[in-house]
Amino acid sequence: MSEGNAGDTERADEAVEDSSTRRKPVVVVVEPETPGNVGTIARAMKNFGLHDLKLVDPPELDEDGEAYGFAGHAREDVLPNADEVTFEEVVENYHTVGTTAITGEDDRSHERWPFKTPVELRESLATVDAPTAIVFGREGRGLNNEELSRLDEVCSIPAADDYPVLNLGQAATVLLYELRDLTVEETQLPDTAVTRAPEADVERLHDLFGDFLESTGQREHRREKNALLLRRLLGRAHPTEREVHSLLGTVRKATTKLEHADYLAAKHDEPAYPRE
Template identity: 35%
Template sequence: MLDRIRIVLIGTSHPGNIGATARAMHNMGLADLALVAPRCEPLTSESISRASGADHIVHAARLVATLEEAVADCTLAVGASARSRTLPWPMITPRTLGERLPQELSGPDSRVALVFGREDSGLSNTELQRCHAHVHIPTNPGFSSLNLAAAVQVLAYECRLASLEASSDEPAQDEEPQQPLASHEELEHYFAHLERTLVAIGFHDPALPRQLMARLRRFTLRARPERMELNILRGILSATEKCAATPGTDILEASAKERECRNGGTDSSASRSDSER
């Protein structure tokens, strides 16, 4: 389970914090580290020194330009946040996160990303909106500032506890097979498709966006759609786009043609409905 949990650091400015993060990860059995646009040289004598024997994680860390690249293959992304936001997002504690991990990682393609922001400003609102949920460490309200590596250590500890408990549990009997969840990359393609369609039908004006797409993003991420469910939604969007592009098109006729194209021939259910009418 632990090998499918990724620590993502965004815009880290001190190499020592990268090394200390690697040490915290190795203490708890984590090894997958991604660095998004670091503001320092990750591999330095300071980062190696602070890693204290976990420098192999620093050497193996993946450097990417954007958060989307870092979490593209993940089915759950959780952003660490200490601040309240204008648009509230699902908020969980580190303990709740740990309790969710066995279920979240039950599928063979499942992968979880724990996302941490900059030392001085944390994660931006845009970055947090790329996450399914936010995790808040309940620190002393009078002194809530945590060192980056210390925050990673708290969440990594909860991950290890969850892994140890899951390995000691009896395997569940007669459970429904877990359907694969949509990955972050698939969700981002869906959101782009959704916005494009809403613009095409005149429902969304990009010049006056307010918080429409952010609210739709929050709703969708909270629902945790499976890959098949997301494919259905994108099929609906494609049919809607075709209707919008062809004035006077009957929506039922367009949907039938869309199904026929997907099935590679005549849609039997549509034929039966026509004959029954």
């Protein structure tokens, strides 16, 4: 292979690698009034795999104050590494997504319309790799129309019509949660929620349950119905191996006790276990 071809291959490999390494959004808070909300947002960022926090005209964030108190483990990295920036710098350097609780009624006003829900925003950002900023506004007033008109997209969290305004920290947590597929590689949850028990064990349970039903003295048609109900129930439930083994032990003991009760009744010439 010639040097030129080798260089082209290396550049192509680098391009593939670059395209698979998505840039995570930065989070921008414009003129936050309450240090505690800044800490809450930093914590939400840490929860959902984000680390780059930028603040426009923030209050003083004392290391012994509520911002650090609310930040949890984000006090170790996200919060102390937050950058103070201007709104102009954010607009000039990022693809921007403004957040708002109040949206336009229709297309006659474009400051707050059209807007995406958090899920729609996640789907949209998943198709593009670009430096992106999620921009949150002030606690009481949010982003104003002039600021929103300078941002590229608008996102709004669907909420009750009579009270759609979320607390700033709550709004950030909801939105960043919905974007987690773009920002979190692994969670604390296992990849597989349930590992179903081996079918041989499940069938053993069905057989033993049949013996149990027979020991109760139920009529045949009722035993068949109850056996089918259990099969449908376990089919939907996807029991684990431990769950099936626990049920096997319980049903086996119950069956043994019923059989022993029948034996004692016959031995002492007493009434048998009540039958249908």
